[in-house]
Amino acid sequence: MAAISVYTFNTNQNVQTHRHSHGHIIITLENEFYFRFFDADHYVSPKEIGFIPPDVEHDYSCSGRALTLNIPAEMVKAVDLVFLTEHCVREISEELQPLISLIKQEVRTNGPQNDSLRYLFYYLYDKLVDDNQMRAVRYIREHYAEDISIAGLAEMENYNPSYFAALFKQEVGYIPSDYIRMVRMEKAKEILQTTRYRIIDVAMQVGYTNASSFTRMFRETTGMTPNQFRRLQKGQGTKQ
Template identity: 40%
Template structure:
């Protein structure tokens, strides 16, 4: 995951506003009360609050706040996390990551390490709050997956599950699975020399033509064209 991130230490948060990006707020010393979409959230110093893009929120708080803004567009699969505010108790790895980000911010605010730490923190939040059926897709995208299987994981009937899934992600289960497979295929096309046919099987397509059609539908290019495009872009970047 490589997202554009803005990380700062603020000393107050006041008034009602919203952002065109996702924001994570961590009060460092005292509790912070935030009104998000007319619901009150109390965020303790050992907690962090994720506020979705475009969601109105209001606070009247003075004190140190670690603020992490995710300013770049997300992949479809990331949007699962972002429908509602999330308040998370910082324990284990999440607490360690926030402490490491804070320490790095003090020593070298422009350090690239902060961005790597934040990317890892974000991936942990995504992992911890993704519904079981969506985690199943992420782990088993190379297998035949039916909507019935996914609905059973969530203990929903298929009709309700389709509606619930679209509410969670903005897309149907079939489209989400396709995007997941194509993202994995893109990684393999970039980082390996496996043939297109081999990669098709690795990401769950038994037929090369079906894989190519799905890949073009998502990216606008065939797998071969995408690989050639990335190679050309890399050569241009190196030459510059």
């Protein structure tokens, strides 16, 4: 995985329309940070945090000072992208405030290029994904290996199943069953990359009771079998 990097913007910097494979997390230090993508204008104040997705045309400017995290595309999981893009400017919650303050202090003390700051940004990314999401989303992330019913998720949110499914699609960008599948497949990729577990063992760790149904779903999602994916990742690791 490529390393994340941190960059500071100073007063009245402007960047014309461009695109690249990494995304941005934006923390405004003073005044206001402006960015535009998908034909929409967005403004980030010091009380807010911004997100620009990978591989989209965008431009931005800063009337004061801002801190941007360049996030490698592979770090932004497909299951997170719709939510982060739909909520690309968010108020910094009370829970996030201490972390943001710590990041700002780290920049003032040690500058933008240091390992401590990068670790803080990794943690920030995880918090952004979890922050303000539906309880059902958090439940799916924590219990993906279990048998999850749409009716049970709807009851958790106190909605009837049909309304819940529509609301979930609106908030997350996917219907519940597709989101469950994507979370399971993302976790399966991690296990395949980092272990030598048998395919049946991987399947059972992500909520499938047999290898054939897991393999079929993995192929439909990624275009390759679990073994093909594992060999491909092993080959790429050897080249690096």
